[in-house]
Amino acid sequence: MQKNDSNLPLIGGIAAAIGAGLCCVGPLLLLSLGIGGAWIGNLTLLEPYRPLFIVVVLALFGWSGWKVYRPDETCEPGAACAMPQVRKRRQVIFWFTALVALLLITSTYWIPLIA
Numbered sequence: 048m049q050k051n052d053s054n055l056p057l058i059g060g061i062a063a064a065i066g067a068g069l070c071c072v073g074p075l076l077l078l079s080l081g082i083g084g085a086w087i088g089n090l091t092l093l094e095p096y097r098p099l100f101i102v103v104v105l106a107l108f109g110w111s112g113w114k115v116y117r118p119d120e121t122c123e124p125g126a127a128c129a130m131p132q133v134r135k136r137r138q139v140i141f142w143f144t145a146l147v148a149l150l151l152i153t154s155t156y157w158i159p160l161i162a
Contacts, residue, residue: 056111064148067100
């Protein structure tokens with residue numbers, strides 16, 4: 048049985064997407080909860096690293112997509128990637144997390160429209 052490491056790229060991709068969107072989504076979320084103050088302006092300290100986070104998100108989701116959609120022949124018999132139900136569930140999770148990551152990455156464009 049293979050080591051189950053196929054969730055690592057998805058988790059890493061979401062973590063990097065949160066890092067990429069933290070400078071914009073963080074203050075909006077805090078303000079919508081009624082939390083305010085001058086210190087919220089300090090949350091933009093990650094803005095210079097945003098392109099790096101975006102590259103990491105794309106790389107991890109590319110790796111994750113390859114692992115989720117690779118041919119069945121590359122899986123060992125009895126491994127999780129060879130089971131159709133598990134493959135389908137992982138594909139659904141992949142697309143859901145990719146959508147969340149896309150929303151976080153593009154937050155600098157749609158947040159000004161609602162703020």
